[in-house]
Amino acid sequence: xxxxxxxxxxxxxxxxxxxxxxxxxxxxxxxxxxxxxxxxxxxxxxxxxxxxxxxxxxxxxxxxxxxxxxxxxxxxxxxxxxxxxxxxxxxxxxxxxxxxxxxxxxxxxxxxxxxxxxxxxxxx
Numbered sequence: 292x293x294x295x296x297x298x299x300x301x302x303x304x305x306x307x308x309x310x311x312x313x314x315x316x317x318x319x320x321x322x323x324x325x326x327x328x329x330x331x332x333x334x335x336x337x338x339x340x341x342x343x344x345x346x347x348x349x350x351x352x353x354x355x356x357x358x359x360x361x362x363x364x365x366x367x368x369x370x371x372x373x374x375x376x377x378x379x380x381x382x383x384x385x386x387x388x389x390x391x392x393x394x395x396x397x398x399x400x401x402x403x404x405x406x407x408x409x410x411x412x413x414x415x
Contacts, residue, residue, distance in 0.1 A: 293317035293386040293404040300409030313384035322386035335397025347396040
């Protein structure tokens with residue numbers, strides 16, 4: 292498995308921006324961000340293929356969020372712009388630690404390593 296540590300959460304007003312960071316130890320095949328709001332299940336937000344850099348986004352964040360990685364720092368980022376109150380939740384960094392034939396890139400069940408989460412709160 293991959294060890295993951297998130298940072299960068301906080302409280303902002305609607306329209307503001309935050310950047311989440313995920314420091315990883317190990318070799319992810321795929322990794323990305325999920326979030327969970329109170330009373331809701333965990334949903335995929337964005338993911339990226341470690342080798343190719345191919346990215347995937349949930350429809351709700353397209354055009355506002357951007358996922359990226361820096362190999363030499365072992366870090367992956369989620370830049371979140373134009374935040375909305377609906378973006379409030381606990382954000383988790385997740386990774387798939389081995390190669391598979393197919394993956395649903397925003398499906399919680401396809402990831403086997405998880406961080407502890409970082410809280411994002413957006414006020415209106």
